[in-house]
Amino acid sequence: MAQILAYDPDPEMQWEAVTSMGHDVASFSDAGETVDYAQSNKVDIALLVGTEGVDMIKPLREISPNFKVVVFCDAPEIMEVRRALRWAPCSVLFKPIVKEELDACLKRALLKGKSTIKGSLNL
């Protein structure tokens, strides 16, 4: 079970697909609250949605340079994917969440003892 921080500017976003996988999810739609939470709580990985989600990576990496993040696109634009990859996310996935896909992604990202993050691509 992982401690997951979830951020989607859309307050309607439901994260039960993730909780149903057995993870603890702290979800936010406010950027400031998300960073505050990350600062004072143990987080294994953050799930971040959309352009605002990509913007969130920088403050999270200031908290920890190896902060693991997964980016979700709900209307993928190629420039957005390119921008996301500069920030070395574990993966760039599409919304709606597909459980099997996220599960495989989390398993790989949270491999026991793995403290490093995937590489970035300067696109």
Add this chain to the structure above:
Amino acid sequence: MDVKQLAAAKFNIQRFLATVFADEISETLFKAMKTDTFLRDLKEVSETLYSKEMARGAKALFDFMDSAGVDTYQALRFEYADLFLNAGKSPVLPYESFYADREPTLYGEPLFQMRESLRKQKLHKDPDYPEPEDHISVEFDFLAEMNRREAAGDLSVAEVRSDFGRRHMAWRTEFCAVLHFSDQSGFYKALAEFTLGYLFLAHLASVPSEDEFPANPAADLAAVAKALETLPLATESFLLKPGTIEPAAPRTIPTHCYACGALCGMTAKTKDGVLMSTGGLRGDIKGGGRLCIKGGNAKHHVYSAYRLKSPLIKENGRFRKASWDEALDKVVTDFKAYDPTKIGYMRGNDFANWIHEALFDHLGCPKTTHRPMCDNANRMSNEHNLSDKRPWINYQEADYILHFGMNEVITSYGQRKTAQLKAAVDRGAKLVVLDPRRSETASLATEWIPIKPSTDAAVALAMCHVIIKNGLYDKDFVANWTHGFEAFKKRVMGEDDDVPKTPLWASRISGVPAETIERIALEFAKATAKGAMSWTGLAQVPNGMYATAALQALNALCGTYDAPGGPSLPFKRKLKPAWGEGQEKPPKGNAPKLDKLRMWAGWAPAYLLDDVESGKLDGMICYFGDPVLSWGNQAAITEAIEKMKFKVCIDAFMCDTALLCDVVLPDSTWLEQSQIKPDWLYEAQISYWAEVVEPLFQTKPMYWITMELARRMGLEKHFPWKNIEEAFENQLRGLPCTLDQLKEQGYVITDKAAYYKYKEWGSLNPPDGYGSSGNTKTGKYNFVNPVAEEKGVDPLPNHHDGPPDLATDATYPFHFGNFRVFGHEHSSTFNDFGLMKANGSNALWINKMDAHDLQIEEGDLVRLKSPWGEVEIKAHPTWDIMPGILGAAGGFGHKRGLEGDPKFPQFGGKNPPGIQKPNITEDMGGTPLLKYIKTRVEKISS
């Protein structure tokens, strides 16, 4: 829309994507995409789709194809070579293995997963398709095949298809981003948008529909598929074949490392035909069961994502893919248009050199090798005064070890020797290192003595002075096994030139205190088991030959050759010719010696521009090695190659030299081809290199390339072997070793090591049948170099100042020298991600006092300037280099591959030796002056 219709729609789109990424776009497909019907349909869907992502992709593709002109098709061929064949700066690396970790090493876990997925569906990748199974097109083709089956009524594959699509979706999204970033043509950018739009649409279609979707994505998929219907796409899978191929059994293969010249024994482990790891080879005399970081990372070399994959031909300044037939035919036709004595053959690699050298020697091409780049100055002494280029010390029993200008801990004798040196120091042997830089070996040493470049002869002669003056030399050895002692003594004592070579005299020249010289001379003479040796630090400076002779005189005076702890004489076996009974080796042609140095004549690469401008060279075939980055002044070498009319490069990577060539032939790496070889130094071992994995992509080993060139030139009768093993059998005739033994064990030790072999031989030269690179005409150590005497060159060692225009002055107060780092070998390992992670860039070493005076701090960007060029590089102030001296690791600065890839800006270094004076070397053996470049440093920014 029913399931079958949806599957049929996806089949169409996936087959299209598989086709456009599998290879260059065919002319037929390109034309079909230019037809009015297709463009009309594509435009229509781009305007009517509900999905704005897919519509954007369709619109981008329409815009590109609609505006495509007559030259567009050709431009796309160039773009394909840049993006997919690693000819360009930012290749797209279309493999899941790359995206799994975003690390440019292929053949990772996704490859095995993909093979397993294929097996489960009783499929395998068409062996004629030269890409691995996790290539984007194979994955799209697999999905298309699953959809084809589903559309045909086999609903059992639905789960497989959807599971596969989900697990292998994310990396394709990243691939689209990379493709979009890297493409310069517009076509692949449009395809990236199109593919991303499709992936998202397919994703939406795979999740349960919800209210938020404005429409059923399946309808959009059907519309796109319909627009593609007019294109001439395969109706069946075109990259997959029916039938299950079971995984190949795991193998443990004894072989040898060829990442550097040390040739350590290696054990390679494979899984399903893929190299998984490399380790040491027990019992092997070179590695002693160990590998260094380079050997240990060999997997990242073979599977580097930057490998060249296909022959390339340059047209209008850009590369396009060519077949082997086309490329080889072009090489032969173009070659025949020139005088072969003006086409140079450069082999930077001696892998299976018996075959390719035989061809080019026969054709009369002037040849050059690594030799005049490395230490030819040393050889002009050792190969005539003694019997081998580099007699190496038996450290096991040494109690006093003297190193001049070599960094043994990271250099190329082999890991066993390195371990023996460390063990010797651990057990109390004294190691003294003279070097301007505190190298890794100098750090290990009992004593590091900083010395100015090109002054080693003075120090070594002064040591000889102390030893002779005190009568501490080995009188028996000197009397019986040396030649010219009296003349040498006169030189040392100053009786022939009025300059006694005293420690004080040497101190003024070298900066080494006179007391230190005196002390180490006495220590050396009085030690029991001792040896002195040097390498390129003495060669790549103006006075290399004499410095080496002066240093070896210490060994000769003290009778250390073949003594415990001293330098060993060679006792390795020579291989027999690869041409057996009834087979005729091609006779040698009349290759001219391009450059005449005072002791050596041949093709000295640093004079390339002179040689081209004076009409001695019209072209070059370059096999391995990167002249642009290693032959001297980078601008001059570039200009020379650009001026050549015929230029071909054979390499595993797009090196800077390949970039300037008209034809590039992709070489297999050393783990994909085989050879047998005796040790390059003195060990009595014959080693085997196995073809550990089959050649990747469309690469070919040099053996094959040579055979094909010879056949096209009508020389097949001189290259008669059925296969390479027939040649190996010939090479082993009469030797105490069989090919089967070599294959089984990886090596055979042919002779037992022994001390004082020369007493048994009656000469310092080894007997017939044994290989060595030199020959002493007297059978003794020659204090007086007999070949120098013949050539009218002073045969006795002395100190000589370098040419006045290379001396430091008020404007250029520093001497720069390049050095080697453990993590790289020359310019050949810079696409090995494992090594680049550890050594991804280089910096300029500058003494902390000098840096302080220039207000330079760690990491500052500085301009290193010589009268002949400049380079910008980050500074590394340190106490580990003497004042007035600058240094940097060599080999960096590639335009292509990982160093040049803008996706990885953290990797990449500079090539400071590229600012040396053009068309100059030391004057005896033609070695470039890589460690004697006068420079200044200017701070650019913090």
